[in-house]
Amino acid sequence: MLRQSSPVAAPPVSVGGARRGLNFYDIVAAALILAWLLAFADSSRHMAAPLAVENQPISLSPWALPLDALRSTMRMLAAMVASLVFTFVFASLAAKSRRAETILVPMLDILQSVPVLGFISVTVTAFMALAPGHALGAELAAIFAIFTSQAWNMAFSFYQSLKTIPEDLKEASRSLRFSAWMRFWRLEVPFAAPALIWNMMMSMSGGWFFVVACEAISVGSTNLQLPGIGSYIAAAVAQRDLTAILWAIGMMLVVILAYDQLLFRPLVAWSYRFRFGEEDESAPPRPWMLDVLSRSTLVDIVTAPVIRFFDASLRRSRLAPDRSVGQPDPDYRTPLGDRIWNAGLAAVGLAGAVYFAFYVHRVFPTGEIGQAFLLGLPTLARVLVLIAVASLIWVPVGIYVGLRPNLAAAVQPVAQMLAAFPANLVFPVAVSAIVALNLNADVWLSPLMVLGTQWYILFNVIAGAAAIPRELKDASGNLRLKGWLWWRTFALPSVFPYYLTGAITASGGSWNAAIVAEWVSWGDKHLAAHGIGAYIAEATQEGAMDRVLLGIVVMIVYVIALNRLLWRPLYALAERKYRIN
């Protein structure tokens, strides 16, 4: 019943493949991305003259909220469109050009590890310089930040789908002489659709957090304040207005509910028609919104011309024949071309690395770098401890719920909505309490990091427990497995791959959340925990681009190390040993 959860449970970081450790291409990709970030930061620094963005005072009246929420939603949707275009172009390139693949895939891997909120600090001034004096630049900066939170896992999902299209379908479409355009829309996109739509929906869930976080941000003397629910809450925090914060939380709940009912469920259910492979006896979910849409003649009237036009484009596309037809088999490649390509990559990578190294050498004393790395440790400890604590709580709960179909059907949507709810809206409530009770910031700010991300563990475990085959459940009952034996041999191994998907998502989200959770304010009172998140946040506030950049790089290093040393081996183990098929 519970397959509203992922059709293809895969975590949003690349954990697939046998690749471990760093190879040549990883290093080139890393150098390129560092150089690129640096170029952004550099231009930001030079243009850091205060820009006169019109900051209307934000009204804290609850009546202003619906319009604010609508604006935030629009930003999110704009970023989604951009992400989709990026996904189609980037992933197609990576999947179809063997050479491009060597560098694009590691780049994506590293981009996924870049903290989004650090990203915005680096890019915002550059974007605002695009349209000085207008809100447009600020809008673009915000949309770009949201884009960076959505695009990478979508691109990965699409890339992986393209790589796993069954050989017979590829042969059939070649034998039927599909043009490249037709193959894209009749074979590749439909085949990738279930996983892509699931990832889009997950991206949007995660995106609310960043919409809220990046609407109101100060980089040095540049104040970015875009009308929206995030700015509303920032204004409420500045004025210590707890009532307004509660209003905003309420509004956000309404928005998430609408998103869930009007977009998430209908789209995921619709994507079932594209599912490939094993037959499913159980009926797919039928959300009411999908019924409304599919039965409405109005929708037909509107979409019919679009579909006609689209079909005509497919027919006409035969004039542009598919170039891949009849290519020699890839095992007769020219090693010379490869060598030139690799040499080119090495040169570009080296140039990027040198550029970055010179910059680091010029700007930072070694002590500063060491200190930043040390600050990563408390954040790492927080992430690990909190994921462990959240796991101890939510794995048993998830298994309990998932094994009871009726309960699961009721709890699962709530868990998914909680995962979408931007936890940073709740921060002020917690912070006001910490301030009032004068608690230790290092300890009590920490839980904020998993406040929003723990739900990924819960709903993935529920999905895993619900997916345990009936006969395995019967067998464990028949063998009278009890107590720890039941957990050890039946329940925990059965949900392990799903749990891991949730834990990896939660871990990635927590690193991002550290930037807003380790450094918070309540009115004019600031609280900071020791950690790399606070380091980045503080540097952003001061407009110290160099230190922002250093903080980001340190965080990337930690995230990648954690992925490669912990999550990837665990995921490989889960794939090999605990996958129930």
Added chain:
Amino acid sequence: MPGEQVLAVRGAKKSFRRPSGDPLVVLESVDLTLREGELVGLLGRSGSGKSTLLRLIAGLSKPNGGSVEYLGKTVEGPPPGIAMVFQSFALFPWLTVLDNVEVGLEAMGVAPAEMRSRALRAIDMIGLDGYESAFPRELSGGMRQRVGFARAVVTHPNILLMDEPFSALDVLTAETLRTDFLDLWSEGQLPIKAVILVTHNIEEAVQMCDRILLFASNPGRIMLELKIDLPHPRNRQDPAFRALVERIYVAMTARPAAAGAPSRAERFAGSGISTLLPRLSTNLISGMAEAVAQPPYNGRADLPEIAKHLQLEIDELFPVAETLQMLRFAEVEGGDIRLTDAGKRFAESEITGKKRLFAQHLLAYLPIAAHIRRVLDERPNHDAPRSRFSDELEDHMSPEAAETTLRTVINWGRFAEIFAYDDDEQRFTLENPS
């Protein structure tokens, strides 16, 4: 009856590059001509290159030597007028039956109205009326393959290529589809000029084809061409039909001439560790030995007969028979299988006796098994990583074949209890968990 020549394959060769660099020949210099009105069968076991040849003709893959000419022009990519039916149906699961049939016409740029009427006519002819709006997942295998036929036929191809089109279906459904197809074909209702059928089912080939090309493996090549003049509809019990089937079995079990060194390596042990092993469970091996040992065969069986009895297709039958032969439990020749004395003892033993005999023969006649055991014996800790052996195998065969071979050795070695293997640690040892 045969008319104009539509297809000519001349000296077509196909090989892949092995990791070691030297080529792995999968198809060795094949000639084939196809004329209008002909239904030609490519018959052979998997790995004999028949599907490879079909893909060369379809323009889905390029030959490394020789040429494929369709209507006098060299095939460079999938040419218009050659359509294909797939073993796995290869339908687009997100398109309805009608859309699936139309999609080939859409790719040709046919106008919507004409596309619709042609698709409906094809659906009608193939017997899919009433299923137009169904999705493939709602259909049975037989109905799905009908969609596959309709999709291929609707484009009015000159040549229809069929890649084991009935082998994914159950026996009864396959028979229905075959006769339906033959009826349409012999009545000239299909808008097709010639057909090539790839199959590993001997009776199917004799039932359907005007001409059969029998393929041998390692490297893939044509070893026999057989004309079939029996009138349609053909009766499987007809002595002439049976004689043809028997003749093909005899040809397939003939000892290769001394010249064919690589094929000797495949069929016989003692030629180093380069022997490719099929994925084959010990249950099938001992099951076959037992079946041959029992009445009515009493140690000697006609292969077509026992294939029918055990419901095995040649793709399953020959690997089992040849494994028994490799382990000196049986002799396979002249279309017969005959158990050796050891084979009879093996068939009659209880499980522990079976395991002991199997272990003895494995160590004596399967070099890779003996090799693993020797390495483990020589090492002080009696322990070796899997990669040690997979690397060695990959020097002799493709990585996939090495993987299959090693898995089979592990499986057989476990049954024989000549070594233990821990998949978590990817290590061979001599210790079974006690």
